[in-house]
Amino acid sequence: MRGFRLADRFAPGWVRLSVERLSAAITARPPDRMVWSLGRGALNDAAALEALYRSAADVADRRVSGDVVECGVYNGGSVATVARALHDGRRTFWLYDSFHGMPPAGDRDGLFAQSLPAGECHGTERTARHALARAGVPADRIQVRAGWFHDTFTAPLPAAVCYLHIDADWYDSVLLSLRTFYPLVTPGGVIVLDDFGWWEGARRAFYDFVAESRIHPLVDRAGPGQLLWIKGAAHHRHLAPVWHARGQHSPEFTPTDQ
Numbered sequence: 001m002r003g004f005r006l007a008d009r010f011a012p013g014w015v016r017l018s019v020e021r022l023s024a025a026i027t028a029r030p031p032d033r034m035v036w037s038l039g040r041g042a043l044n045d046a047a048a049l050e051a052l053y054r055s056a057a058d059v060a061d062r063r064v065s066g067d068v069v070e071c072g073v074y075n076g077g078s079v080a081t082v083a084r085a086l087h088d089g090r091r092t093f094w095l096y097d098s099f100h101g102m103p104p105a106g107d108r109d110g111l112f113a114q115s116l117p118a119g120e121c122h123g124t125e126r127t128a129r130h131a132l133a134r135a136g137v138p139a140d141r142i143q144v145r146a147g148w149f150h151d152t153f154t155a156p157l158p159a160a161v162c163y164l165h166i167d168a169d170w171y172d173s174v175l176l177s178l179r180t181f182y183p184l185v186t187p188g189g190v191i192v193l194d195d196f197g198w199w200e201g202a203r204r205a206f207y208d209f210v211a212e213s214r215i216h217p218l219v220d221r222a223g224p225g226q227l228l229w230i231k232g233a234a235h236h237r238h239l240a241p242v243w244h245a246r247g248q249h250s251p252e253f254t255p256t257d258q
Ligand SMILES: C[S@@+](CC[C@H](N)C(=O)[O-])C[C@H]1O[C@@H](n2cnc3c(N)ncnc32)[C@H](O)[C@@H]1O
Pocket: 041, 042, 043, 044, 071, 072, 073, 074, 075, 076, 077, 078, 079, 096, 097, 098, 099, 100, 101, 102, 103, 120, 121, 122, 123, 147, 148, 149, 150, 167, 168, 169, 170, 172, 173
């Protein structure tokens, strides 16, 4: 126990606070009814939306710099939930989707995924823009990149990303999303993989990406699908004291470059 207290004392403040908030993302109750209303059109359940909201609120509280990126938008219900916690009139929300539904699954996605027809999850840009507007994001803070990732990811990209939500199901889509946007995430920013527990290809893409990038992220799970982590968080030794002493840490944020 003494070891935990020492670790708690010497862990960087932003790490301590982040773990506290992320644990809250997994365990706490819904933040407000507006979030559920915004997320109604999402392909995510209430618990997953809650985790998105709380991890986004954590990023806002720690004042992590950068924009928000969602790869796999559908009708915008999830990114609107994130926006409710994070938009401040200055961050831009970058939305990447074909808006023609899913591409065909490939070999690494498993037999069930391959049995599904291409074109599922067909959302519209109009609905996604509307969802973000309802969350309070001004139109000039929304960048929609409609088309296949391998075309749109080459267009001008955000300079820095504070929150990266990847909800694109298949191996190729998830791996390309990680390769393109992870390097842009600010230390202290949050990365959420929606489909880690649902789709074999998404899980494989994660492990292939961390292997090729030689990173060892300290991951959390939120429910059966999501996997999330804070870029640069290096350990959880302080976890026990943080859980038992909520609210005692100041919200300072000291970015590190890992
Ligand atoms: C599960 S849906 C996204 C759900 C949404 N985030 C929500 O919570 O409501 C997956 C989306 O990813 C998009 N998608 C997947 N792979 C893509 C690719 N390679 N290029 C463009 N869009 C892609 C599909 O069009 C689909 O809208």
